[in-house]
Amino acid sequence: xxxxxxxxxxxxxxxxxxxxxxxxxxxxSTPATDGFHAGPAFDEFALTLGAGNRVxxxxxxxxxxxxxxxxxxxxxxxxxxxxxxxxKTAEFDLLYPLLTYERFGMEYRxxxxxxxxxxxxxxxxxxxxxxxxxxxxxxxQRSPDPDLNYTAVFPIYGHIKNRFFRDxxxxxxxxxxxxxxxxxxxxxxxxxxxxHLRYGNGLRGWQFWPLAGKEHRDVxxxxxxxxxxxxxxxxxxxxxxxxxxxxxxxxxxxxxPEKVRGVLPFYSLARSPQRDITSVLWPFFSWIDDxxxxxxxxxxxxxxxxxxxxxxxxxxxVLPFFSRSHxxxxxxxxxxxxxxxxxxxxxxxxxxxxxxxxxxxxxDVNEKNTETGAIRKRVDLWPLFTWHRDLNGNSRLQILALLxxxxxxNRGIERNWAPLWSLxxxxxxPRSEATSQSFLWNLYRQDTTATSRKCSLLFGFFQYQSDSKxxxxxxxxxxxxxxxxxxxxxxx
Numbered sequence: 001x002x003x004x005x006x007x008x009x010x011x012x013x014x015x016x017x018x019x020x021x022x023x024x025x026x027x028x029s030t031p032a033t034d035g036f037h038a039g040p041a042f043d044e045f046a047l048t049l050g051a052g053n054r055v056x057x058x059x060x061x062x063x064x065x066x067x068x069x070x071x072x073x074x075x076x077x078x079x080x081x082x083x084x085x086x087x088k089t090a091e092f093d094l095l096y097p098l099l100t101y102e103r104f105g106m107e108y109r110x111x112x113x114x115x116x117x118x119x120x121x122x123x124x125x126x127x128x129x130x131x132x133x134x135x136x137x138x139x140x141q142r143s144p145d146p147d148l149n150y151t152a153v154f155p156i157y158g159h160i161k162n163r164f165f166r167d168x169x170x171x172x173x174x175x176x177x178x179x180x181x182x183x184x185x186x187x188x189x190x191x192x193x194x195x196h197l198r199y200g201n202g203l204r205g206w207q208f209w210p211l212a213g214k215e216h217r218d219v220x221x222x223x224x225x226x227x228x229x230x231x232x233x234x235x236x237x238x239x240x241x242x243x244x245x246x247x248x249x250x251x252x253x254x255x256x257p258e259k260v261r262g263v264l265p266f267y268s269l270a271r272s273p274q275r276d277i278t279s280v281l282w283p284f285f286s287w288i289d290d291x292x293x294x295x296x297x298x299x300x301x302x303x304x305x306x307x308x309x310x311x312x313x314x315x316x317x318v319l320p321f322f323s324r325s326h327x328x329x330x331x332x333x334x335x336x337x338x339x340x341x342x343x344x345x346x347x348x349x350x351x352x353x354x355x356x357x358x359x360x361x362x363x364d365v366n367e368k369n370t371e372t373g374a375i376r377k378r379v380d381l382w383p384l385f386t387w388h389r390d391l392n393g394n395s396r397l398q399i400l401a402l403l404x405x406x407x408x409x410n411r412g413i414e415r416n417w418a419p420l421w422s423l424x425x426x427x428x429x430p431r432s433e434a435t436s437q438s439f440l441w442n443l444y445r446q447d448t449t450a451t452s453r454k455c456s457l458l459f460g461f462f463q464y465q466s467d468s469k470x471x472x473x474x475x476x477x478x479x480x481x482x483x484x485x486x487x488x489x490x491x492x
Contacts, residue, residue, distance in 0.1 A: 037456035037463060039442020045454075046447070048427040048436040049394045059441040060419040072415065080415040096416040139163070202234070210242040219253030256292075360405045380405035392431065399424040 035044030040059040047054055052067035064073040069087075074080030082091045092101035102109050109119035119131040129143040139152040139160050152158020155174040161167070168181035175192035184201035198205045198215065205215025219234040234252040239245065248260040255273070262268030262282070270277040274292035279285065285300040288308075295310025308315035308325070317323035323334040331344035341356045351368040360382055367376040369391065378388040386401035398404070400421045403413050425438045433450040447454045452467040463474040472482040 038460040039445055039456060040440060041459055043442040043445060048434045049429050056442060063419065074415055076419045077416045082415065093412055093416050096412040212240050214238045363405055378408065395428045397426040398422050
C-alpha cells in the first residue's frame with residue numbers, strides 16, 4: 001500500500017536526518033549500541049512498558065514504534081499507520097477523525113468524517129463484499145453472490161440489505177413508501193411515519209399515527225441454539241390519540257403476563273404477578289411494588305425525588321442535593337450534582353469503582369480482579385494529566401492531557417493528537433524494573449533498568465550512561481569521562 005512504501009522510504013532516509021543534524025549542531029555519528037540521542041530533534045530508545053523500540057524526531061511530529069508484533073508510525077497530527085502481524089489488523093488515520101481506515105483479516109473499511117465510507121472483504125460465509133456509502137444519500141454493495149447486491153439513492157429509490165438493524169429495506173420516494181423486513185416481520189410504510197401495516201411471523205397490525213393503532217402477536221414456540229423448545233411471548237397493543245390513551249397486554253404465554261393501561265398524563269397502571277406500577281400525573285408521581293426484585297419505590301416528582309426500600313434496591317434521592325442508590329451488585333452516590341458522583345459495580349470476578357467531579361474534570365477509576373487480586377487504575381485531572389496502571393503493574397503518567405479524560409482509551413487520540421501536548425511522560429515497569437522520564441519531547445530524557453541508567457539533555461549535548469561495568473559522560477557528543485564501576489559501588 002502507499003503508506004507502507006512511504007514508511008520504507010522514510011526508514012531509508014534516516015542517514016539524511018543525521019546529516020541534517022550537522023546543521024543544528026549535533027554529529028551524525030551514533031553510539032554503536034545505544035541509539036542516537038538528540039532530543040527533541042531525534043531520539044531512539046527501547047520501550048519501557050513492552051518489548052521493542054521507538055524513534056522520535058522533530059519534537060512531537062514524527063515517531064516510529066515497534067512493539068512485539070505491532071508496528072506504529074505517524075507524522076502527527078497529519079496521519080498515522082498501525083499494523084499487527086499476529087492479529088492481522090491495520091489502522092490508518094488522516095487528520096483523525098476526518099479519514100480513517102481499518103482492516104481485520106480480509107475485511108476493511110474506509111470512512112470520511114463519519115459520513116462517507118466504503119468497505120469490503122470476506123464475510124463469515126466467505127463471500128467477498130464491497131460497500132460504498134455517502135451517508136445518508138448513496139448506499140451500494142457488490143458481491144459475488146448477486147442476491148447480496150444492492151444500490152440505493154435516498155430518498156428517490158433504493159434497496160438495502162442487512163443494514164440499520166434490518167434484514168431488508170426498500171423505498172420509493174421516501175417517505176411516500178418504504179418497506180422493511182426484520183426477523184420474519186414485514187412493515188409497509190406509507191407517508192412515514194403516519195401509516196403502516198405489519199404482518200408475518202404470527203404478527204399483524206396497523207397504525208394511523210397519531211390517531212390510532214392496533215397490533216397483535218401470537219404466542220409461538222421456536223427451537224433455540226441449544227436445540228430446545230423456547231416460548232416467544234405474544235401481545236395485544238392498542239393506542240388512540242397517541243400518547244394519550246393506550247392499552248397493552250404483554251408477555252402473553254409466559255408466567256409473568258402484564259397488563260398496562262394509561263390515559264396520559266392523568267394516570268397509567270401496570271399489573272403483573274411480579275410487579276405493580278401506578279402513576280398519577282405521569283411521569284412525575286409513581287408507586288412501584290416490585291415483588292420479583294423485592295423492593296418498593298416512591299417517585300415524586302420524578303426524577304428529582306425518589307425513595308426505594310427493599311432487598312433488591314435502596315435509593316434516597318433529592319436532586320440536586322444528594323442521591324444514594326444501592327443493590328447487591330450496583331452502587332451510585334451523588335452529592336451536589338454534578339459536582340460529585342461515585343459508582344461501583346460488582347459482577348463475577350470484577351469489582352469496579354469510579355469517582356468523578358464535574359463530569360470529566362476529575363476521574364478516578366479502579367478495577368479489581370477479585371480472583372487474582374490484580375488492580376487496574378486510571379486517574380485523570382483535565383487538562384493537567386492522565387495516569388494509569390494496568391493489571392501487570394505497568395504505569396504511565398502524561399502531562400498535559402487535553403482530550404484523554406473525555407475520551408479514555410481512544411487509540412486514534414493516543415496515536416495522532418496526544419504526542420502534541422505530552423510535555424512530560426513517565427513510565428514504570430515493575431517486572432523488568434525499567435523506568436523512563438521525558439520532558440519536552442526528549443529535550444530531557446532518562447531511562448533506567450536494574451543494572452543501567454541513561455540520561456540525555458539539551459539535544460544530546462550532555463549525555464551520561466552507566467551499567468554494571470562502566471560509567472561514561474559526553475559533552476557536545478565528545479567523551480569526556482569514563483570510569484569502571486566496582487562491585488562495592490552500585491550503579492547510580
